[in-house]
Every structure is written in structure tokens, then in C-alpha cells.
Amino acid sequence: MTETAGTAGTTAETATGTGGEVDGGAFIELDGVEKVFDVRKKTGFLKRERRQVRAVDGLSFTVSRGEVVGYIGPNGAGKSTTIKMLTGILTPSGGRLRVAGIDPSRERTRLAHRIGVVFGQRTTLWWDLPLIDSYRLMHRMYRIPDARYRENLDRCVELLQLQDLLDVPVRQLSLGQRMRGDIAAALLHDPEVLYLDEPTIGLDVVSKTKVRGFLRDLNAERGTTVLLTTHDLQDIEQLCSRVMVIDHGRLMYDGPLEGLHEAGESERTLVVDLARELPPIEAPEPARVVRVEGPRQWLAFPASASAAGLVAAVAARYPLVDLSVREPDIESVIAKMYAERAGA
Ligand SMILES: Nc1ncnc2c1ncn2[C@@H]1O[C@H](COP(=O)(O)OP(=O)(O)OP(=O)(O)O)[C@@H](O)[C@H]1O
Ligand SMILES: [Mg+2]
Numbered sequence: 001m002t003e004t005a006g007t008a009g010t011t012a013e014t015a016t017g018t019g020g021e022v023d024g025g026a027f028i029e030l031d032g033v034e035k036v037f038d039v040r041k042k043t044g045f046l047k048r049e050r051r052q053v054r055a056v057d058g059l060s061f062t063v064s065r066g067e068v069v070g071y072i073g074p075n076g077a078g079k080s081t082t083i084k085m086l087t088g089i090l091t092p093s094g095g096r097l098r099v100a101g102i103d104p105s106r107e108r109t110r111l112a113h114r115i116g117v118v119f120g121q122r123t124t125l126w127w128d129l130p131l132i133d134s135y136r137l138m139h140r141m142y143r144i145p146d147a148r149y150r151e152n153l154d155r156c157v158e159l160l161q162l163q164d165l166l167d168v169p170v171r172q173l174s175l176g177q178r179m180r181g182d183i184a185a186a187l188l189h190d191p192e193v194l195y196l197d198e199p200t201i202g203l204d205v206v207s208k209t210k211v212r213g214f215l216r217d218l219n220a221e222r223g224t225t226v227l228l229t230t231h232d233l234q235d236i237e238q239l240c241s242r243v244m245v246i247d248h249g250r251l252m253y254d255g256p257l258e259g260l261h262e263a264g265e266s267e268r269t270l271v272v273d274l275a276r277e278l279p280p281i282e283a284p285e286p287a288r289v290v291r292v293e294g295p296r297q298w299l300a301f302p303a304s305a306s307a308a309g310l311v312a313a314v315a316a317r318y319p320l321v322d323l324s325v326r327e328p329d330i331e332s333v334i335a336k337m338y339a340e341r342a343g344a
Pocket of ligand 2: 080197
């Protein structure tokens with residue numbers, strides 16, 4: 001990482017603000033991008049089998065400046081691999097890839113000044129140092145002008161509530177605290193695009209809400225382009241105007257979230273606790289009981305329908321003690337989307 005400090009100070013200033021939009025506004029541009037991993041698997045004593053994993057398989061899309069895009073798909077779909085190629089950590093096996101007009105794997109250092117990245121599963125902070133020391137190192141490494149650094153740091157500290165954490169060594173932070181620290185670290189140098197790979201993983205509800213609010217403001221005020229990978233559909237609902245679904249390294253859907261719900265005819269679940277064990281509730285169509293466990297019953301109903309009518313209908317005829325409504329998760333939406341396609 002130290003190489004960054006040496007070369008890019010001047011390049012960053014000249015590059016910022018202008019370039020990038022080649023081909024009519026595309027800020028991120030992928031054309032038939034592929035990534036194939038060679039893996040060796042032990043198949044017996046001294047026996048190894050070579051196998052190729054096609055993690056990304058001919059991916060083409062563009063993202064314009066200022067867009068907030070959700071990048072979703074099941075485990076192993078190729079999301080993190082895509083993000084690693086977009087930062088230059090991994091080199092594509094084929095196809096063409098540009099971010100702000102830069103080929104990431106060839107000019108990783110120059111690109112580093114224009115992008116920010118947060119990997120929820122890993123930290124970019126120095127493990128043994130107090131949080132503030134990581135920020136000071138980044139200040140120097142990225143040659144951030146002093147006033148700008150102060151301003152960005154103050155803003156992040158306030159909005160991500162890092163005041164009491166700055167002097168704590170990173171290894172002593174909780175997951176949620178560390179994640180907030182990582183998000184701040186990714187933003188100190190005013191990146192034009194932010195890649196977030198599961199930034200809300202393991203966060204409690206309050207922290208999730210804070211992080212989402214922060215990202216929304218960042219996009220509105222600074223016009224930062226955001227590419228967000230998550231397994232939490234609420235992240236997408238609250239942040240993204242556009243969703244891309246990827247599976248087996250291929251793009252399966254690209255459009256608004258509502259379209260995804262329609263494509264997958266996604267359902268919400270009403271969970272009710274009755275006063276006692278009863279046979280499955282006779283719910284008004286199209287709601288139906290999908291699970292019964294003692295006095296608790298689960299009723300699936302279309303995500304587009306209001307829960308209020310269903311609740312009223314159930315409450316009128318059954319001894320209702322408690323209830324909650326569960327949103328569909330991304331995996332079930334995608335699973336339904338595939339089922340629909342296979343059936344069509
Ligand atoms: N360095 C690597 N070497 C070999 N195979 C890899 C490597 N990195 C990823 N893969 C494989 O590539 C595929 C895509 O992995 P990737 O991490 O991009 O998935 P993902 O969509 O991020 O999944 P998740 O939701 O679990 O994070 C998987 O089959 C994975 O095992
Ligand atoms: Mg991943």
C-alpha cells in the first residue's frame with residue numbers, strides 16, 4: 001500500500017472531476033468480463049485434480065456517475081470477484097473493464113485515488129493501531145489536503161458516531177464499530193465511487209439504519225456512485241434505484257427493485273401467535289398458511305399487498321396474541337424468479 005503514496009499525489013488532483021465518462025456517461029463499464037480460477041483439489045493420497053471455476057462468465061453492464069446500484073445474488077455467484085476486479089485486486093481472464101476510464105488491474109494505484117472500498121468480511125484498517133492512526137496514515141498515503149481531511153474526518157466521526165472509538169485499537173472494536181470505522185476510512189480521500197461488499201453484515205438494526213442514512217446522504221450531497229453487495233433486501237430497498245442480480249457469474253436481471261419483485265412474485269410473511277394451538281388458519285385468498293409450530297403460524301401473502309387487511313381478517317376470527325411481518329429475503333426472491341422462468 002505504501003507504493004500509493006509515492007506515485008499518485010499529483011495524478012489524483014489532475015484526474016479528479018473531469019475524466020471517466022467515456023461512451024456517453026458510463027462511469028463503470030464492463031464488456032464480456034470473465035474470471036476463471038484454477039483450483040487444485042485433493043482427491044486422495046498424493047492425488048490432486050485440477051479444476052477451473054468460472055466465477056464471472058461474460059459480464060456486461062455500465063453504471064453512470066451518481067447511481068446507487070445493488071449488486072445481489074446467491075453465495076458464490078461472483079459478486080466479490082467482480083468487485084475485486086473493479087478495484088484492480090484481481091485481473092480479469094477476459095473481456096474489457098474500465099472505471100473512470102482507467103483499466104483497474106493495469107493502473108491500480110491511479111485508480112485507488114478515485115475509489116473507496118469496504119469489504120464487510122475484512123478490514124482495511126491497521127489491526128493493532130488505534131483507529132485514528134489508520135486515518136492519519138491514509139491522510140499521508142493519499143496525500144489528502146489537510147483542510148479536506150479534517151472536514152471529511154469530522155463529518156464521518158459525527159455521522160458514524162466514532163467519537164469514543166478513535167483511540168481504541170481496531171482489534172478491540174466490535175464488528176459494527178469496526179465496520180463504521182472502515183466506511184470512514186474508505187471516504188477520507190473523497191472517492192468518486194464506493195464499492196461496498198456486504199457493509200451491513202452482522203450489524204444490529206440501529207447501526208444498519210445509521211449506515212444506510214449515511215450512504216444516502218453521501219450520494220445526495222456528493223454524488224458518489226455506489227455499488228452495493230448485500231444479502232439484506234432492506235439495504236437495497238432503502239438505497240438502490242437499480243438492482244443487478246448475478247448468478248453463476250452471469251447477469252440475470254438489471255432494473256428497478258419493483259421489477260424484481262414482480263419477476264419473482266415475492267411474498268411477505270405474517271407471523272401470528274395465537275392464544276393456543278389451533279388448526280391452520282383459514283386466511284382470505286391469496287394468503288395461506290405455510291408453517292405451524294404450536295400456537296405460532298406463518299402466513300405467506302404477496303409482497304405488493306397490504307398486511308392490514310390480512311391482520312384484520314385473522315384478528316376477527318382467531319384469538320390473536322402477537323404478530324409480526326417479515327420481508328422477503330433476497331435469496332427467496334431470486335429463487336422464485338428462477339422458478340417463474342423455468343415454468344414459463
Ligand atoms: N481466489 C479464488 N480461488 C479460487 N476460487 C475462487 C477464488 N475466489 C472466488 N472463487 C470462487 O469463485 C466463485 C465466486 O466467488 P465470489 O466470492 O465472487 O462469490 P460471491 O458472490 O461474493 O458470494 P458470497 O455471497 O458468498 O460472498 C465461487 O465459486 C468461489 O469459490
Ligand atoms: Mg462475497
